Amino acid sequence: MPVDLRKVETVRQGYVTLMVATLTAPDGTTFRRDIAHHGRASCVLPYDPERGCALLVNLPRAPVIWAGGPPELLEAPAGMVADEDPEETAIREALEEVGVKLARLEHVGSPFASPGVSTERIDLYLAAYAAADRVARDGGIAHEHEFIAVEEVPLAQLWTWVEQRRIEDLKTLALILALRVRRPDLFGG
Structure with a gap:
């Protein structure tokens, strides 16, 4: 069941960048998810x-x-x-x-x-x-x-x-x- 990523807003930028994503479900409802962007590690x-x-x-x-x-x-x-x-x-x-x-x-x-x-x-x-x-x-x-x-x-x-x-x-x-x-x-x- 694929969703569509509509928008991503940056809330805070630092060692970790905190964002909020707005997505749309197949039935048309929208919902939000938090994202912590930290980069790649090894x-x-x-x-x-x-x-x-x-x-x-x-x-x-x-x-x-x-x-x-x-x-x-x-x-x-x-x-x-x-x-x-x-x-x-x-x-x-x-x-x-x-x-x-x-x-x-x-x-x-x-x-x-x-x-x-x-x-x-x-x-x-x-x-x-x-x-x-x-x-x-x-x-x-x-x-x-x-x-x-x-x-x-x-x-x-x-x-x-x-x-x-x-x-x-x-x-x-x-x-x-x-x-x-x-x-x-x-x-x-």
Whole structure:
């Protein structure tokens, strides 16, 4: 049942642009929907197949804290795509956030993050790394106030957290599941 997008009005422009769309249904009725326009993002799960671990970040997220979630969220490195392609963004973010140089990325997909309200699409990648690819131990850029703590987590432990429903970030959960499907041998038992 297709609808017709009639008009989009910008309500607020900032890091996120908030808009209101007016649509018309097939029966002629009109209705409105809010849109949060955030742009495109890129996310990568760096994993070491030799040592059976993955690099993640733990950082505070204001919306999560406000919604009653944990004070810090465990996530795969991610960031907004700006003036580069999504793969370059994933490589840059992995270096900035977890201090690892990545060469080859495996594209998992480009899903919409929250299609009921947001335009954000996230390119998801898996990337193998070796211990020698770690060039820094801490992460983030000070002026961005990210307060990132880098965690190198054994894949078996990561899978236990998935089973315990402790992975609360959707993009990270999707990447762990993709890695488990593609490389079950890395998770032990």
